[in-house]
Amino acid sequence: MDYTDYYKLTCSEIQKLYRENKASPEQVVDSYLKRIEAVDGKLNAFVKLNRESIDKQLKDLKEKKEKPLYGIPVVIKDNICVRDEETTCASAILKGFKPPYDAAVIERLREAGAILLGKANMDEFAFGSSCETSCYGPTKNPWDLDRIPGGSSGGSAAAVSADEACLGLGSDTGGSIRQPAALCGVVGLKPTYGRVSRYGLIAFASSLDQIGPITKDVRDAALLLNVIGGHDPRDSTSVNAPKPDYTKSLINDIKGLKVAVPKEYFVGGIDKEVSLYIGEAIKTLGSLGAKIGEVSLPHTDYAVSAYYIIAPAEASSNLARFDGVQYGLRSKAAKDSLLEMYNRTRAEGFGSEAKRRVILGTYVLSSGYYDAYYLKALKVRTKIKEDLEAVFKEYDCIVTPTSPTPAFKIGEKKEDPLSMYLSDIFTIPVNLAGIPAISVPCGFTKNGLPVGLQILGKPFDEETLFKAAYAYEQNTEWHKRRPSL
Amino acid sequence: MVSKDNNNKKSEIDVGYVAKLARLALTADEIKRLGKQLNDILGYIGKLNNVDTAKVQPTSHVLPLKNVERTDKVVPSLRIEETLKNAPLKENSFFKVPKVIE
Amino acid sequence: MNYETVIGLEVHVHLKTASKMFCGCSTKFGSPPNTQVCPICLGFPGVLPVINNKAFSLGIKTALALNCRIAEFTKFDRKHYFYPDLPKNFQISQYDKPFSHDGFLDIETAEAVKKIRLKRIHLEEDAGKLVHKEEDDYSLVDYNRAGIPLLEIVTEPDIGSPSEAYEFLVKLKNILEYLEVSNCNMEEGSLRCDANISVRPIGQSELGTKIELKNMNSFKAVRQGLEYEAERQTAVLKEGKKIEFQETRLWDSEQLVTYTMRSKEEAHDYRYFPEPDLPPVVPNAALIEEIRKTLPEMPKQRRERFIRDYALSGYDAQILTKEKKLADFFEACLKIFNKPKIVANWLMSDIAAALGSKGMSIGEVSFKPQDLAEILGMIESGAISGKMAKELLKESIDTGKRPAEIAKVKGLSQISDKSAISAALEKVLSMNQKAVSDYKTGKGTALTFLVGQVMKETKGKANPALVNELLKKRMGGA
Incomplete structure (x- = not known):
C-alpha cells in the first residue's frame, strides 16, 4: 500500500503497520492531512486544523512507541477543551477562546500517543441533530452532500466517515454521537454516564452529557474507550469502577445472548427502509444464536418531552457564564452599561437554536413553573429509567433503530424545531437513564444513505455492547463501505 | 409576568420576560417567532401530564453516587497571564466591566 | 400606639480552610488581585467543582455547636443571577436541603436569657470582589475571593431590638472563634451580616413590611443601621402611613443613614435546581459523632x-x-x-x-x-x-x-540584701533626727516618711517591706 492511502485504514490496521515497521506516524499524519485538504472543502467537517502543534506532537511521540494510540490521528469535537487551541463549541460567543487546560480525555489521548489533528464542527453548543446550527456553517454528509451528517457531533462523524481522521471524539447528550454515526455510516458509542470524565467538556446538560468514540469499526471504538474511560477525581460524577480491557469483548460469539426488541420503537414515523434494515439486523443477530424477545418500554413516548425540559434547563444554567467578562465575545455595542453588556453580548454571541434553548430552559426553571415542568420531567425520567431496568433484569441488551430516518436534506427541518427534536426519539431514553449504547452501520437505503442499528446495554456493561456489535459487524459488510468523494 | 396555567389551558410563554431573566436582547421579530415555536414545543411537552408521577421520586442524578469529596489541599493557581489572556477587557491584573452601580 | 421591632439576621462566615470550596486555590487573604484563581473558580467552561471535605466538617462542627440538627440528606443547588463578581452567573449554594437546620443560640438581654432560633445553616461559595472608583465609568473585578467556602447562618425573626442583634453577633462570633472555624474578621470580609427588619404595632400578629439592610461593616454598624431603620419605620407608621414595599437599603456609615439601593433589583427569580455536577451528600452518623467529640x-x-x-x-x-x-x-x-x-x-x-x-x-x-x-x-x-x-x-x-x-x-531588681540597704538607712537616719524622735514619741507618719527617704536614697530599688522592718528594728520599736 502506498503511504498516501494510509488514511483509509482503521486504527488497528495502522497499529499493525507500525508494529511491522512498515509505516511511520509522519507518513500516516501526512496522508490524513492530504486527505483533509482534498475533501474537507466539500464537507466542512473541520473547524480548525492544529497545523502548528502537529509537528510538535510528532516530535514528542518518540518515546511513546508502546503507547496504546501511538501515532493515531484523532479529530476532537469542538466542545472539548484542548490547551491553547481555540475551543468554541461552534459558537460566536466563544470565538478566540483558548483554554489554559486540557480536558481529561485530551490528557489521556496525549499520554496514549494519539495525534490531535484538529477540532470538528458541531451544532452550536451541541444543540441540534443536524450540524446546521454551527457558526462555521453546516457540515455535509459524505454520502450525499445535500444532506446533513446528523448532529451534534456531525463534524466528527463526517470526518471519520470520509477518512479525514482515524478516530473521532464526540459528545452525546441526547444522541449526539449515535445519530450522526448512524447517518454517516460509522460506529458511535455513548458510554455509561460516569464512565468517561467530563472534565474539560464544555457542558450542555451536565446530567446527560458523556464523551465517546466515533470510529470506523467496533474494534477501534473499544481501543479508544480503553484510553479515554476511567475514573477522574476532577469529575465528581465519574465513577471509580474497574475499567476492563474492552478489546477482550471482541469475540465473534453471541450464542445465548438475550436481546430485547421494544415494540414502542417500531410504530409510526419510522422510515420504511430503516425499519426493513433493523428487521434484517435483528434476524442476523438471531441467526448468530442470540435469543430475541419482544418487550415493552411503556414510557418511551414521553422521553422527548422530559428531555426537552431537563436538557434546556441545564443548558440555560451552563450557558449563563457566557457573558463577555472573562473570555469570549463582548459586544462592542455595550460600553457603558452592565445590563447592555450582558444582553447584547449574549444576543450577538448565541445563534437561534441556542437562544431557543436558553429561553425554554430559563422558562421551565422560573418561579411558578419549576414543579410543573422541571420536577415533573425528573419524575418521568425515573419512570423511563425504571422501564429499562425492568427489561435488563431479563435481557442482556436492547436493539432499536438509532434514528427513525436516514439523513435528511440540509435546511429541511431548520425552521421546525419540534420535528428536529423528534429525530432524537430513539436515542434520548439512553441519556435519561444514563446507560451505554452503541450505533453500528446496518444497511444502506436505495439512495445510498446509511442506516444505524442501536444496541443499548446495562450501566457499565459496555462489554456486552462491544460483543454484540462486534459479532454483528463480523458477519456483515456494511462497515466496510466508504463514501466516494 | 408569565401567564399562569389555569384550568388546563395551554400556558403561553412570555418570551420577553424570560429573555430579561436570561439576559438576552431579542428583537420583536425574534420574540414573536420564538413565542410560536416554544408554545408548540410546550404543547407537545404537555403530554407529560398523562404520566402519573404521584409516588415517583425525581431523578436528578442518574448514578447512585454520594459523598464525593476532596481533601482540603492547596494546588497552584493559574499564572496571571493565563487568567487574563482570554479577557475581552482588562486593567492591570483585573477584569474590567462597565460600572456596577449599587 | 407602641411599636415593636422584628429583626432576623443572615450571617455569612468564611470557613477556615486552606483551599476553596470547590477547587484547590488558596483562601489566603490579601494576595494581589486574580492570583488565587483557577479555571474552576473563574467559571471557565468545561471544568467541574469538587466538594472540599474540610469545609463540610467545619460546617457540621459549627452547626453542632449552635444546637442545629444535621440533615440526613443534603445537596447543592445552583442559584442564578447575573453579576460580574459571580463567575458562572450562578452560585453553588444549598436551597431546599441545607445540611443543617433548627438550632438556637441563647443571648443575655438586660432582663433575661433569650433564645434566638436558627432557621438553617448552609454551605455555599463566595463571590469575587468589585472595585470601583467614584470618578471612573467602569468597575474592576478580582476573583481571589470567589469560591471561598461560606457558611450562611439564618436566624428566625426572633431578635427584638438592635442591641439584641448586637448581642447575638458578639455571642456568635465568640462561639465561632472558640470553634476555630473562621477568622471572623469583618474588615477582611470573613464575617458579614445582612439584616431583615420590620416594625409593627405591639399586639399585631402579622409582620410589617420587611426591609433588607446591607452594607454594615462592623457590629456597631449593624446596631446603628438597625436603630436608624427601626426609628425610620416607626416614624412612618406613626404618621399613619405604611412601609409600601419590600426593598433593600444600604447603610451609609459616614452619613449614618440608610438609603435605597440604586441598582434596580428585579423580582428575585433565582431558578434554583439541583447542581448536576455534584452528587448529594449523606452525612455519615459516625463522622458527625466524631466531630461532636472534637467540639471544644x-x-x-x-x-x-x-x-x-x-x-x-x-x-x-x-x-x-x-x-x-x-x-x-x-x-x-x-x-x-x-x-x-x-x-x-x-x-x-x-x-x-x-x-x-x-x-x-x-x-x-x-x-x-x-x-x-x-x-x-x-x-x-x-x-x-x-x-x-x-x-x-x-x-x-x-x-x-x-x-x-x-x-x-x-537593672530592674529590688535590693533585698540587708547590708546593701543598711548604708542608705544609716545615712537617712543621721540626716533626719527629728523624724526619728517623732517616731519614738509615737508619731506613726514618721516611719512612712523615713521609708520613703530610704527608697529615694536607693533609687526605688530597695524592697520597701524590708526597709520598713529594718527601720523598726533599728529604732527600737514604737
Whole structure:
C-alpha cells in the first residue's frame, strides 16, 4: 500500500503497520492531512486544523512507541477543551477562546500517543441533530452532500466517515454521537454516564452529557474507550469502577445472548427502509444464536418531552457564564452599561437554536413553573429509567433503530424545531437513564444513505455492547463501505 | 409576568420576560417567532401530564453516587497571564466591566 | 400606639480552610488581585467543582455547636443571577436541603436569657470582589475571593431590638472563634451580616413590611443601621402611613443613614435546581459523632468553670472568656503560676491596658503566658516591686523581649540584701533626727516618711517591706 492511502485504514490496521515497521506516524499524519485538504472543502467537517502543534506532537511521540494510540490521528469535537487551541463549541460567543487546560480525555489521548489533528464542527453548543446550527456553517454528509451528517457531533462523524481522521471524539447528550454515526455510516458509542470524565467538556446538560468514540469499526471504538474511560477525581460524577480491557469483548460469539426488541420503537414515523434494515439486523443477530424477545418500554413516548425540559434547563444554567467578562465575545455595542453588556453580548454571541434553548430552559426553571415542568420531567425520567431496568433484569441488551430516518436534506427541518427534536426519539431514553449504547452501520437505503442499528446495554456493561456489535459487524459488510468523494 | 396555567389551558410563554431573566436582547421579530415555536414545543411537552408521577421520586442524578469529596489541599493557581489572556477587557491584573452601580 | 421591632439576621462566615470550596486555590487573604484563581473558580467552561471535605466538617462542627440538627440528606443547588463578581452567573449554594437546620443560640438581654432560633445553616461559595472608583465609568473585578467556602447562618425573626442583634453577633462570633472555624474578621470580609427588619404595632400578629439592610461593616454598624431603620419605620407608621414595599437599603456609615439601593433589583427569580455536577451528600452518623467529640468547651461552659474552679467573680470570668485566646492565655499562665485571682487581675488591668494602647489582642503579640508567670514570680519572691513589674510588662509587650532579659539590662531588681540597704538607712537616719524622735514619741507618719527617704536614697530599688522592718528594728520599736 502506498503511504498516501494510509488514511483509509482503521486504527488497528495502522497499529499493525507500525508494529511491522512498515509505516511511520509522519507518513500516516501526512496522508490524513492530504486527505483533509482534498475533501474537507466539500464537507466542512473541520473547524480548525492544529497545523502548528502537529509537528510538535510528532516530535514528542518518540518515546511513546508502546503507547496504546501511538501515532493515531484523532479529530476532537469542538466542545472539548484542548490547551491553547481555540475551543468554541461552534459558537460566536466563544470565538478566540483558548483554554489554559486540557480536558481529561485530551490528557489521556496525549499520554496514549494519539495525534490531535484538529477540532470538528458541531451544532452550536451541541444543540441540534443536524450540524446546521454551527457558526462555521453546516457540515455535509459524505454520502450525499445535500444532506446533513446528523448532529451534534456531525463534524466528527463526517470526518471519520470520509477518512479525514482515524478516530473521532464526540459528545452525546441526547444522541449526539449515535445519530450522526448512524447517518454517516460509522460506529458511535455513548458510554455509561460516569464512565468517561467530563472534565474539560464544555457542558450542555451536565446530567446527560458523556464523551465517546466515533470510529470506523467496533474494534477501534473499544481501543479508544480503553484510553479515554476511567475514573477522574476532577469529575465528581465519574465513577471509580474497574475499567476492563474492552478489546477482550471482541469475540465473534453471541450464542445465548438475550436481546430485547421494544415494540414502542417500531410504530409510526419510522422510515420504511430503516425499519426493513433493523428487521434484517435483528434476524442476523438471531441467526448468530442470540435469543430475541419482544418487550415493552411503556414510557418511551414521553422521553422527548422530559428531555426537552431537563436538557434546556441545564443548558440555560451552563450557558449563563457566557457573558463577555472573562473570555469570549463582548459586544462592542455595550460600553457603558452592565445590563447592555450582558444582553447584547449574549444576543450577538448565541445563534437561534441556542437562544431557543436558553429561553425554554430559563422558562421551565422560573418561579411558578419549576414543579410543573422541571420536577415533573425528573419524575418521568425515573419512570423511563425504571422501564429499562425492568427489561435488563431479563435481557442482556436492547436493539432499536438509532434514528427513525436516514439523513435528511440540509435546511429541511431548520425552521421546525419540534420535528428536529423528534429525530432524537430513539436515542434520548439512553441519556435519561444514563446507560451505554452503541450505533453500528446496518444497511444502506436505495439512495445510498446509511442506516444505524442501536444496541443499548446495562450501566457499565459496555462489554456486552462491544460483543454484540462486534459479532454483528463480523458477519456483515456494511462497515466496510466508504463514501466516494 | 408569565401567564399562569389555569384550568388546563395551554400556558403561553412570555418570551420577553424570560429573555430579561436570561439576559438576552431579542428583537420583536425574534420574540414573536420564538413565542410560536416554544408554545408548540410546550404543547407537545404537555403530554407529560398523562404520566402519573404521584409516588415517583425525581431523578436528578442518574448514578447512585454520594459523598464525593476532596481533601482540603492547596494546588497552584493559574499564572496571571493565563487568567487574563482570554479577557475581552482588562486593567492591570483585573477584569474590567462597565460600572456596577449599587 | 407602641411599636415593636422584628429583626432576623443572615450571617455569612468564611470557613477556615486552606483551599476553596470547590477547587484547590488558596483562601489566603490579601494576595494581589486574580492570583488565587483557577479555571474552576473563574467559571471557565468545561471544568467541574469538587466538594472540599474540610469545609463540610467545619460546617457540621459549627452547626453542632449552635444546637442545629444535621440533615440526613443534603445537596447543592445552583442559584442564578447575573453579576460580574459571580463567575458562572450562578452560585453553588444549598436551597431546599441545607445540611443543617433548627438550632438556637441563647443571648443575655438586660432582663433575661433569650433564645434566638436558627432557621438553617448552609454551605455555599463566595463571590469575587468589585472595585470601583467614584470618578471612573467602569468597575474592576478580582476573583481571589470567589469560591471561598461560606457558611450562611439564618436566624428566625426572633431578635427584638438592635442591641439584641448586637448581642447575638458578639455571642456568635465568640462561639465561632472558640470553634476555630473562621477568622471572623469583618474588615477582611470573613464575617458579614445582612439584616431583615420590620416594625409593627405591639399586639399585631402579622409582620410589617420587611426591609433588607446591607452594607454594615462592623457590629456597631449593624446596631446603628438597625436603630436608624427601626426609628425610620416607626416614624412612618406613626404618621399613619405604611412601609409600601419590600426593598433593600444600604447603610451609609459616614452619613449614618440608610438609603435605597440604586441598582434596580428585579423580582428575585433565582431558578434554583439541583447542581448536576455534584452528587448529594449523606452525612455519615459516625463522622458527625466524631466531630461532636472534637467540639471544644464553649464560652458559656468555660465561664462557669472559671467561676467554679478558680473562684473568680462572674464579671471576671465573663471578661476572661470573651476571647478564646485570652482564656487560653489565662489557663496556660496558671499552669506555671497558680494564683488565679492575681493572674486575672493582671490580665484585666495592666495587660488589657497595654494591649489596648497598641490596638491589638493577646494573640497578636509575642508576650506569652510564661512571661506573665515569670513577672508574677519575681514579684512574689521580692525580686522586683509591683511598680517595676508594670514597667517590665509594658516593655515586654511593646518590644517582644523576655521580661527577665529586660530586667537585667535595665537593672530592674529590688535590693533585698540587708547590708546593701543598711548604708542608705544609716545615712537617712543621721540626716533626719527629728523624724526619728517623732517616731519614738509615737508619731506613726514618721516611719512612712523615713521609708520613703530610704527608697529615694536607693533609687526605688530597695524592697520597701524590708526597709520598713529594718527601720523598726533599728529604732527600737514604737
